[in-house]
Amino acid sequence: MGLLSPSDVEYLKDLFSKEMQDEVKILVFKSDDKSKCEYCDITVDVLKEAAETDDRIQLEVYDIEDDEIIAEKYNVKGRVPTIIFLTSDGVDKGVRYYGIPSGHEFSTVIQNIISFSKGAQPELSEASKEKLKAIDKPTEILVFVTPTCPYCPRAVQLAHEIAKANENITSAMVEANEFPEWSMQHQVSAVPHIVINDETAFVGAYPEDMFVDYVLQHAR
Amino acid sequence: MFFVGGQTHIKDYYDIIVIGGGPAGMSAALYAGRAGLSCLVIESNISGGQMNETDIIENYPGIDEIQGAVLAEKMKRHAEKFGAQFHTATVVEVDFSGQVKRVKLDDGNTISSEVVVIATGASHRKLNVPGERELSAKGVSYCATCDGHFFKGKTVALVGGGDTAMTEALYLSNIVEKVIVIHRRDKLRATKILQDRAFKKENIEFLWNTIVKEIRGNGKVESLLLENKKTGESFTLKVDGIFIAIGITPNTELFKGKVNLDSQGYILTDENMETNIKGVYAVGDVRSKRLRQVITAVADGAIAVTHAAENYFD
Known part of the structure; x- marks a missing residue:
């Protein structure tokens, strides 16, 4: 079974179909080094599961070392995991997560998916x-x-x-x-x-x- | 665990506005939806209220044991299933003067409704001793589930003797090195089963007949000045943190002068949960009553909305 329950997935499909307008990009920076990042795998996994609930959610996964140039562009400073939201036009509004947005925090990820699909007003x-x-x-x-x-x-x-x-x-x-x-x-x-x-x-x-x-x- | 709560955009009129998304408010919303009434729940944080701070709930009939936050999420989803909407914002002003009630929010929205259900719950009561305010968030905490992690391997004091205090002591005992319960009486008020569990824990100690006179520390909590009420003797105790669970105080600041309150600030209602203002109800911990539990909160919500549906809507 996934990190999100089948009922969570149904809930999200329904919510996104009603509330999302356009596409949204989520960038996630991770490291495969467990000693550096205990929660990178699970962060990537849960975002993948969320992204699968609607085609308009585009998830891009980057490695902090292999993708150094893009990490620098977004000023990630070696922090993993880092999550960055972009609008469908690729506009960075300065919205970041450092660390896993688990528990209650995951609701804010859901809010940001909806918000960025509408241009992040x-x-x-x-x-x-x-x-x-x-x-x-x-x-x-x-x-x-x-x-x-x-x-x-x-x-x-x-x-x-x-x-x-x-x-x-x-x-x-x-x-x-x-x-x-x-x-x-x-x-x-x-x-x-x-x-x-x-x-x-x-x-x-x-x-x-x-x-x-x-x-x-x-x-x- | 991942909670996937979401928000939908809101309208400016609902049949029922529920202020507060704890168990009482969510039960009211569920009953409103099933009665065919449109309902908006306004919650300033995360739906669930104090349930979110309760590690395990095990006195809700039919559910042996469940994490408070999980029960909260289930109740929200349940209310949403029957059409209730949730919105995150803080209410800054209410107007109950007309037949149509108005609720003003901190995000700039003003929403109207025929009926308002007040379910704002209660907040942690403070000790009101020197050092408490100065060292708040520097070792003084009112939420073990929020801040317990920061005291891994350390010694903390826990002040209180009720159900909440023992639940928090047990939760903390799994994280910290040692919990010292400070209680002003010689026995606990907590439910027997919680007492038994706390007494069995090797890293929970008890200081009876003891009150906190002062919280001391330079930039962070370092020690407590305590007094034994029986002997009158004062002494200091070295701790790295202090969690305070000495009861609650109702969140009724917004409603002073608008509905009748009791001498402690809780909202007075009749047996239908209606206040002295027609169409304004109060449910859950914010209401003047004897037992404040999830089960009494959800009962209040059901009673209020059933009465409202019968009397204010055809």
Whole structure:
């Protein structure tokens, strides 16, 4: 049996047939070295299973060493697994996953498949989109999560919507267990833990307007 | 495990809006769908509410044991099967003044409905001791399933003595080196079977009649200042983290002045789950009642929507 149950597969087929508009590209960077990447195989496998539920989902799997040039183009920095979403036109909106999006996080992958098939329009209030226009420098949002945290997917989703709203912003889920040193560097001991431009901005699940205000504060 | 929850685009009017996607809200949505009513569930995080923080649920009749998050996903899928829609957003304002109710969301949407079911549940209660706020997310946690991983091989304190506290202690005992349960009484309030399991665990220790006076540490939790209530004696305990499970406080901030609350802030309802405002119901942990469990939550949801269907829709 696959990683997704037959009923999950039926659910996704139905959902995607109703909600997807165009194609979506998912790039995944992996390493075959188990000591470097415990969860690469399973990440690739689950994405393959999800991609099989709709023809419009195009999955491209790259090896971090063999496909060095493309890894560099997308600034993967040796992190595996890395997942990147692109629109049907190949537009990179800065939406990333570092580590496996398992457990609750997988729902955000499903959301992004639908969103990118529709051109990755940010699902934010007009007020938030207007505020985010002010950001004119490269800004990176990292959301540290654990797969068993029910408060994390909403934070990841908000971070991703914020990235879609402004080309200067990139945002990523970081699975804390797979990147212990990175987590230690930011003293992550509770999740969701949000780092903006290399500085801890806040910890916890905050509503949209507060999240956006934190991004504006730290982007300066 | 992979949860494949998805969202569909939403309309601006539904027969019933359910605020909160825990078991009470999802049961309400299931009954709404089966009654032929359109229903939107607005959830600020992941559907399932506190079930998602419960490692194993084993008191839901007919299901021997199931992970809380899995039961949550099943309930969501079940409600969706009968037509309920789910939307992730935080409600920022409600207007119950007219016959048509209005709910404003943080993502800019405003949605109207004939009936609103409040199922916002409850949040973790805080200890309110010095150091708690300062060291929050620096070793102070309210969610073992969220943050337990960060304390692998370490010693943590767990404050509380109820079902939630023991469930969390047992969950943590599988990850950390040692769990020290700090409880203000000389016996636990938790269900007998959970007590027995906790007493059997070699790496769960108990400090009875003890309260936390202060959480100490420089940038992260290092120790606790405790007091034995019987002897009055104060002492410090070295720990790497502290998990707090001392009960819940209702999520009713939005509804103050809009519906009647009891002295502790829980929403008062009649036996049909209806509040003092016609067409506004409250179900689950947010409601003033005795027993707060998944099974009483789902019962509330069913009762509320059945009553609403009979009285507000033809």
